Amino acid sequence: xxxxxxxxxxxxxxxxxxxxxxxxxxxxxxxxxxxxxxxxxxxxxxxxxxxxxxxxxxxxxxxxxxxxxxxxxxxxxxxxxxxxxxxxxxxxxxxxxxxxxxxxxxxxxxxxxxxxxxxxxxxxxxxxxxxxxxxxxxxxxxxxxxxxxxxxxxxxxxxxxxxxxxxxxxxxxxxxxxxxxxxxxxxxxxxxxxxxxxxxxxxxxxxxxxxxxxxxxxxxxxxxxxxxxxxxxxxxxxxxxxxxxxxxxxxxxxxxxxxxxxxxxxxxxxxxxxxxxxxxxxxxxxxxxxxxxxxxxxxxxxxxxxxxxxxxxxx
Amino acid sequence: xxxxxxxxxxxxxxxxxxxxxxxxxxxxxxxxxxxxxxxxxxxxxxxxxxxxxxxxxxxxxxxxxxxxxxxxxxxxxxxxxxxxxxxxxxxxxxxxxxxxxxxxxxxxxxxxxxxxxxxxxxxxxxxxxxxxxxxxxxxxxxxxxxxxxxxxxxxxxxxxxxxxxxxxxxxxxxxxxxxxxxxxxxxxxxxxxxxxxxxxxxxxxxxxxxxxxxxxxxxxxxxxxxxxxxxxxxxxxxxxxxxxxxxxxxxxxxxxxxxxxxxxxxxxxxxxxxxxxxxxxxxxxxxxxxxxxxxxxxxxxxxxxxxxxxxxxxxxxxxxxxxxxxxxxxxxxxxxxxxxxxxxxxxxxxxxxxxxxxxxxxxxxxxxxxxxxxxxxxx
Numbered sequence: 233x234x235x236x237x238x239x240x241x242x243x244x245x246x247x248x249x250x251x252x253x254x255x256x257x258x259x260x261x262x263x264x265x266x267x268x269x270x271x272x273x274x275x276x277x278x279x280x281x282x283x284x285x286x287x288x289x290x291x292x293x294x295x296x297x298x299x300x301x302x303x304x305x306x307x308x309x310x311x312x313x314x315x316x317x318x319x320x321x322x323x324x325x326x327x328x329x330x331x332x333x334x335x336x337x338x339x340x341x342x343x344x345x346x347x348x349x350x351x352x353x354x355x356x357x358x359x360x361x362x363x364x365x366x367x368x369x370x371x372x373x374x375x376x377x378x379x380x381x382x383x384x385x386x387x388x389x390x391x392x393x394x395x396x397x398x399x400x401x402x403x404x405x406x407x408x409x410x411x412x413x414x415x416x417x418x419x420x421x422x423x424x425x426x427x428x429x430x431x432x433x434x435x436x437x438x439x440x441x442x443x444x445x446x447x448x449x450x451x452x453x454x455x456x457x458x459x460x461x462x463x464x465x466x467x468x469x470x471x472x473x474x475x476x477x478x479x480x481x482x483x484x485x486x487x488x489x490x491x492x493x494x495x496x497x498x499x500x501x502x503x504x505x506x507x508x509x510x511x512x513x514x515x516x517x518x519x520x521x522x523x524x525x526x527x528x529x530x531x532x533x534x535x536x537x538x539x540x541x542x543x544x545x546x547x
Numbered sequence: 548x549x550x551x552x553x554x555x556x557x558x559x560x561x562x563x564x565x566x567x568x569x570x571x572x573x574x575x576x577x578x579x580x581x582x583x584x585x586x587x588x589x590x591x592x593x594x595x596x597x598x599x600x601x602x603x604x605x606x607x608x609x610x611x612x613x614x615x616x617x618x619x620x621x622x623x624x625x626x627x628x629x630x631x632x633x634x635x636x637x638x639x640x641x642x643x644x645x646x647x648x649x650x651x652x653x654x655x656x657x658x659x660x661x662x663x664x665x666x667x668x669x670x671x672x673x674x675x676x677x678x679x680x681x682x683x684x685x686x687x688x689x690x691x692x693x694x695x696x697x698x699x700x701x702x703x704x705x706x707x708x709x710x711x712x713x714x715x716x717x718x719x720x721x722x723x724x725x726x727x728x729x730x731x732x733x734x735x736x737x738x739x740x741x742x743x744x745x746x747x748x749x750x751x752x753x754x755x756x757x758x759x760x761x762x763x764x765x766x767x768x769x770x771x772x773x774x775x776x777x778x779x780x781x782x783x784x785x786x787x788x789x790x791x792x793x794x795x796x797x798x799x800x801x802x803x804x805x806x807x808x809x810x811x812x813x814x815x816x817x818x819x820x821x822x823x824x825x826x827x828x829x830x831x832x833x834x835x836x837x838x839x840x841x842x843x844x845x846x847x848x849x850x851x852x853x854x855x856x857x858x859x860x861x862x863x864x865x866x867x868x869x870x871x872x873x874x875x876x877x878x879x880x881x882x883x884x885x886x887x888x889x890x891x892x893x894x895x896x897x898x899x900x901x902x903x904x905x906x907x908x909x910x911x912x913x914x915x916x917x918x919x920x921x922x923x924x925x926x
Contacts, residue, residue, distance in 0.1 A: 292876040299874050301726055338723035338806065345721055386717065389836075390706070391810065394719030487890035490882050527881055 270360050270370055271322065272545055277314040281514075281539030283307070285532055289520075292528045300337065304530055307331045308351065319360065324372065326354040330380065330399035349381035349399040354407065369412045376405035378436065395436075395445050395482070402436030403446065421460045425473075428453050435483075448480035448493050456500070467506040471516075474499055481526050494525035502537075512541040578887055578903040579923060595925045596633040596642050598622060599689065602913040606669060607631045608689075609641045609652075610909065610925035615747075616852040617673065617909035617920055620654045620666035639860045652850060652860065653752045668848035670832075671911045676919065677891060678788035679910040680899030681813045682830040683917035686910070688901060689924055697897040700915065702831075709835040710812055710828065716893060718811045722819070725807040726873055727770035727781075733758065733865035736858045741869060741878060744855035749791040750864070751847060753778055757864040759857050760784075764867055765791070766882075767875040769816055771867065772796060772804040780847060781805045783829050785816035786882055787892065789907060792829055795845035798822065814893040832912075 271277050287304040290297040309329045316322040328351035336343040356374030363369075380400015384393045395401070409429035417424050429452045435444040456473030474497070481493035502516030518535035525531060597608045605628055610617030618641075622628050629644040639651040640658075648659030654666035679686050684697035706712040741763065742748075748759040753775040760771055765784035772781050779802045784791045796803055803822035810817040815830045825837025833843045857864070869877045885892070886905055902908070908919040 290874075292879065295876075297874040297876070301873070302721075302724065334721060336721050336723050338726065339729075341723070343722045343724075389810070390712075391715065391717045394717055394721075396719070484892050485890055487885070487888060487892050488883050489892070490885075527883075528876060 270358075270363060270368060271314060271316045271543070273316050273318045275316050276544040277312075277541065278544070279310075279312045279512075279539055279541040281310045281312070281537055283310065283535070283537045285535045287530045287532050289531050289533045290528065291523050291525045291531050294522070294524045297528070302334065302336045302530060304335075305331075305333045307333075314358075319363070322358045322360075324354075324356040324358055324374070328352065328380070332397045332399065334397060345386065345393065345397065347381075347384035347393055347397050347399060349384065350379060351399045352380040352401055353377045356407065365415065367412065367414050369410065371408075371410045373406070373408045376401075376407055376431070378402050378404055382436065395447070401433075401447055403434045405434060405447075406432045417457075419459075423458045423460075424456070425458065426453070426455045444485060445489075446483045448482050450480075451478045452476070454500075465507070469504040469506075470501075471503070472499065472501040488526075491525075491527040491529045494523060494529065496520065496531075497522040498532075510543050510545075512539075512543075514539045514541070576900060576903040576906075578906055579921075593926075594633045594635055594641050596631050597689070597920070597924065598631060599918075601687070601911060601918045602916055604913055606911060607642070607666075608909070608911070608920055609633065610920065610922070612922040612926040614638070614852065614856045615922075616652065616850065616856060617922070617925060618652055618654070618848075618850060619669040619671050619909065619911055619920075620650075621669060624664075624666055625661070638856075653848065655752075669911050670846060670913070671909060672790050672792055672849060673851040673907055673909055674788050674790035674830075675904060676902040676906045676908050677895065677898060677904035678785075678790055678813070678815060678830060679908065679917050679919055680904075681895040681897045682815070683910070683912070683915075684897040684899070685916070686899065687916075687918040689918060689920045692918075693901070695897075695899040695901070697899065704835070707836055707840075709833070709840055710831065714896060715810055715812045715817065715826075715835075718809050718893070720807075721809045723806050724809050725767070725769050727772060727804070727806045728764075728768045728867075728871045728873075729772050729804060730872060731760075731771050731773050731867045732870040734868045736862050736864055736866055739854075739858075739866050739868070742854040742866075744853060746854045747851060748854055748857050748866070749782055749784065749793075750850040750852070750857055750861070751775075751780070751782070751793050752850070753847075757861045759854075759861075759864055759866045760791075761854070761867060762786075763877050764869060764871065766880060767877065768871060768873070769807050770805050770818055781818070782849075783816060783818055785829055787811070787885070788815045788830065789886075789905070790815070790830060791849045791851055792832075792844075793847040793849050794818075795847065796820075798839060798842065798844075811893055813895045814891055 285306040290299040310326060312326045314322055314324045330351035331348035333346040354376050356372045358370055358372040361369040361371055378400055382398040382400040382402035384398050385391060386393055411427045413423055413425040415423050431450040433447045433449055435446040454473045454475040456471060458469050458471040460467055460469040477496045479493050481488035499519045499521055500516050504512055504514035506512050516537045520532055523531055593613060594609060594611045599606050599608060605622040606619050607622050608619040631642045631644050634640050634643050634649060640649045641652050643649045646660055648656045648661045650666060651657050654668055656662045656664050680695060685695045687694055702710055704710050742761055747762040750757060750759045756775055760782045766786050769784050770781055779796045781794045781796045783794055796805060801822055803820045805818040805820055808817045808819040808826050812828045818827045823838040825834045825839035827834045834840050889904060908921050911918045
């Protein structure tokens with residue numbers, strides 16, 4: 233049971249890093265993946281999840297502008313697999329499929345653009361620094377691999393779509409992070425988890441190779457709690473996480489791309505149900521609390537994530 | 548203890564994430580002092596007049612660095628070649644001719660035997676140096692009349708475009724992602740409180756009516772579809788090239804409006820007309836794709852100057868205000884340090900490094916050739 237709860241908690245920690253490289257300032261939505269999980273040696277953990285991000289709030293700095301002229305959605309299907317080599321080392325891989333949509337309202341006209349395809353992938357190696365009944369500490373590092381489509385074009389005129397509408401980023405990134413949990417904090421089922429993550433971007437080629445585009449580096453920190461309950465044969469967990477996210481502006485060559493970068497504080501409540509030791513169903517939402525954005529940007533109005541996880545133990 | 552360690556790690560990461568580099572200026576041309584810091588004392592600046600020949604035609608160029616304007620007209624008037632000299636302290640009058648006429652900044656005779664008549668404005672506009680260097684490779688630079696090293700006059704289009712389609716790029720915002728203003732609202736000069744003296748405005752005169760369109764608003768909308776009486780026109784402004792043009796929006800007898808296509812050609816705005824969805828190039832000055840491909844817009848003379856100069860010139864004019872129908876951060880420049888940076892964001896076909904790419908110059912365009920005049924020529 234402890235392992236199951238641990239998995240849920242850690243998944244929730246991960247899910248915060250699965251959310252958006254630059255969801256509000258454009259960019260492929262899942263390059264900032266920090267899969268930090270600890271599972272039994274020789275075991276597998278496989279999760280299929282769906283993330284829906286709806287953006288129609290236009291912000292200038294901290295001020296929300298009264299504007300209804302455009303909407304964006306990013307839908308991402310993620311398949312994550314973790315395999316534990318032993319007590320200390322495990323491998324984590326994530327594949328994605330992304331659909332980006334944009335609608336601009338101009339008078340009575342709507343201008344709709346979409347692009348979909350395979351997104352970028354993440355491969356990480358995780359190391360369990362500490363693991364006992366009271367706490368755990370896992371560090372992880374790995375590349376974000378640009379296998380995603382980043383040459384999607386406008387169907388009418390054939391021009392390459394902007395980087396933030398592409399399913400992939402076109403760049404290799406480095407991701408590092410750590411997750412720490414304290415168990416049995418207030419009661420035997422209450423856990424506090426904190427995570428830190430950092431993504432270092434590299435430059436991807438754009439515009440037929442004569443201009444480089446680099447998404448801004450990203451820092452994420454989250455802190456939250458999880459309370460689990462036993463309901464008959466099922467386990468129910470309620471959780472809430474406070475997340476801070478900071479991104480540097482994107483760059484074209486040496487120039488900061490207008491309307492990119494900023495700071496966000498979000499609250500992510502959710503729940504998870506485990507009908508058996510092998511299956512988790514989970515749901516989480518994202519509620520924006522504070523944004524301080526560079527320039528004027530469309531940013532998330534709401535977001536949710538649903539997932540189904542299967543655990544394959546070695547025995 | 549562990550908490551402290553995490554805070555230290557987080558702090559270190561945050562520090563790293565906030566580091567940034569500066570432009571490496573190297574030996575590249577530097578940006579001259581910002582011209583036009585007049586008010587108060589609008590009458591103390593100096594106006595200079597240059598008579599020049601370009602492409603076998605004769606022009607008079609009048610300007611003032613202090614007042615932050617350069618305008619140009621043909622010297623040919625009523626079949627004669629007029630000679631002009633500067634007039635000081637009588638703005639909006641800027642020059643006079645040997646027949647005793649005094650001419651104002653829009654080229655209207657305010658006194659003299661030709662009072663009420665108008666000089667023929669040139670096809671010219673203000674803008675960043677690089678934009679003329681790339682649209683008019685080989686551009687001459689006054690007064691040395693030196694030419695740029697590039698030779699790229701022949702433009703071969705493809706895929707239904709009059710220009711190389713691979714040089715047309717998405718700016719990222721999508722069609723109408725930058726919303727043109729269709730119903731501009733105006734207020735009197737005296738009631739304007741959202742402009743600083745050094746803010747630039749684009750002014751248009753038709754008859755005795757003068758309107759000003761502030762860059763502060765144009766930066767966010769790029770196109771304003773407006774009308775004077777029965778004259779239907781669009782202010783087209785590209786923040787990336789710093790160029791403003793005024794196009795008649797009646798095409799083949801049909802009045803249309805222009806919108807922002809979201810495309811860029813040589814990092815310059817590509818408007819589209821809403822009648823046919825044809826795409827146009829501001830600096831190539833023609834439709835480059837669609838039903839209207841090859842058609843050229845009728846241009847009206849834009850006057851670009853500072854708010855301080857404009858309000859002194861035309862205290863009874865109308866000024867477009869921020870009631871655009873859209874909620875934007877007017878007064879906040881959306882492109883960071885772009886005005887002074889060497890960077891262009893998007894690539895261009897040709898570069899000409901004789902001047903800083905963002906130095907504002909007055910470009911005279913004749914027969915597809917261009918000649919640039921700097922503010923320091925009028926200091």
